[in-house]
Amino acid sequence: xxxxxxxxxxxxxxxxxxxxxxxxxxxxxxxxxxxxxxxxxxxxxxxxxxxxxxxxxxxxxxxxxxxxxxxxxxxxxxxxxxxxxxxxxxxxxxxxxxxxxxxxxxxxxxxxxxxxxxxxxxxxxxxxxxxxxxxxxxxxxxxxxxxxxxxxxxxxxxxxxxxxxxxxxxxx
Numbered sequence: 258x259x260x261x262x263x264x265x266x267x268x269x270x271x272x273x274x275x276x277x278x279x280x281x282x283x284x285x286x287x288x289x290x291x292x293x294x295x296x297x298x299x300x301x302x303x304x305x306x307x308x309x310x311x312x313x314x315x316x317x318x319x320x321x322x323x324x325x326x327x328x329x330x331x332x333x334x335x336x337x338x339x340x341x342x343x344x345x346x347x348x349x350x351x352x353x354x355x356x357x358x359x360x361x362x363x364x365x366x367x368x369x370x371x372x373x374x375x376x377x378x379x380x381x382x383x384x385x386x387x388x389x390x391x392x393x394x395x396x397x398x399x400x401x402x403x404x405x406x407x408x409x410x411x412x413x414x415x416x417x418x419x420x421x422x423x424x425x426x427x428x429x
Contacts, residue, residue, distance in 0.1 A: 273287065273340050273342075274340065275287050275290065275326075275338045275339065275340050276338070276339050276340075277336070277337075277338060277339070278336065278337055278339065283338060287326075287338070287340075287364070287367070287368070288367060288368060288371060290338065291307075291326065291338075291368055291371060292371055292375075294328060295371070295375045295377060296375075298328065298330060299375065303330040303331065303333060304330070304331040305328055305329065305330060305331070305377050305378075306328075306329045306331065306377065306378045306379070306380075307326060307327065307328055307329070307368075307372060307377055307378070307379045307380075308326075308327040308329065308379070308380045308381075308382050308412070308418070308419035309324070309325070309326050309327070309361050309364055309365045309368075309379065309380070309381050309382065309419060310324070310325055310327070310361055310381070310382035310383070310384065310417060310418075310419030310420025310421070310423065310424050311323065311324040311325070311357040311358070311360040311361045311384070311420055311424055312357060312384045312420050312421065312424035312425045312427070312428050313353055313356070313357055313428060314428040314429055315353075318345055319343045319344065319345055320343065320344055320345075320346065320347075320348065320353065321341060321342075321343045321428050322341065322342050322343070322344075322356070322357065322360060322428070323339060323340070323341050323424040323425075323427035323428045324339070324340045324341075324360050324361060324364060324424065325337045325338065325339050325340075325419055325420075325423045325424045325427065326338045326364065326368075327418075327419045327423055337419075337423055339424075339427055340364075341427065341428075350392045350393060350395065350396075351395045351396045351399075354383070354384070354385050354393050354395075354396035354400060355396050355399060355400060355403070357383070357384060357420065358381075358383050358385075358396075358400045358403055358404065359403075361381050361382070361383070361404075361420070362381060362403065362404060362407055362409070365379065365381050365407070365409055366407065369408075369409070378410070379409065379410065380409070380410040380411070380412050380419075381404045381407075381409045381410065381411055381412070382412045382413075382416075382417035382418065382419035382420040382421070383397075383400045383401075383404065383411065383412070383413050383414075383417055383420060384414065384417060384420035384421045384424070384425065385397050385400050385413050385414060385417075386413070386414045387413050387414060387415075388414075393414075397413060400413070401413070
C-alpha cells in the first residue's frame with residue numbers, strides 16, 4: 258500500500274509520460290529515449306553532459322511538479338525532456354523541496370547505469386538556495402546529503418539551472 262500523498266511521487270519512471278520542449282510526446286520509455294539520444298549525439302561527434310532537476314509551483318490547492326532531463330552538447334547548446342505531474346498533497350516549503358529532490362533522484366537512479374555505460378557525466382540540480390536568508394535553504398543539508406549519498410554530483414542555486422531555470426520555466 259502506498260502512503261497518502263506518495264502515489265504521484267513514486268510512479269515507475271519507465272511508464273511516466275515524457276515530452277520534448279516543443280510538446281512532442283516521447284513514444285519510447287524514457288530509458289530507451291535517453292539511450293537513443295546518447296547514441297545519436299555521440300555519433301554526431303558531440304560530448305554530452307546531462308543535468309536532471311525538478312521544480313514545483315503551488316497553484317491553488319494543487320502543486321505542479323516539472324522534472325527535466327537536460328542534455329548539454331559541449332559547446333553546441335542543448336535540449337531537454339520534460340515530465341509534469343500534479344498533486345493535491347499539501348507540503349511545507351522544506352517538504353516540497355525534498356520531494357523535488359526525490360523526483361530528480363528517482364529518474365537519475367533509473368538512468369545512471371546508462372550514463373555510466375556511455376561515459377556521460379550527470380549532475381542532479383536542486384532548486385534550493387545556498388543563501389540562508391531564503392526559506393528553501395532549510396532543506397539544503399538534507400538535499401545535498403541525499404543526492405551525494407546516492408553517489409551523484411550535486412548543484413544548488415545559483416548553479417542549478419536544470420531545476421531553477423529549465424524546470425522553473427515549465428511550471429510557471
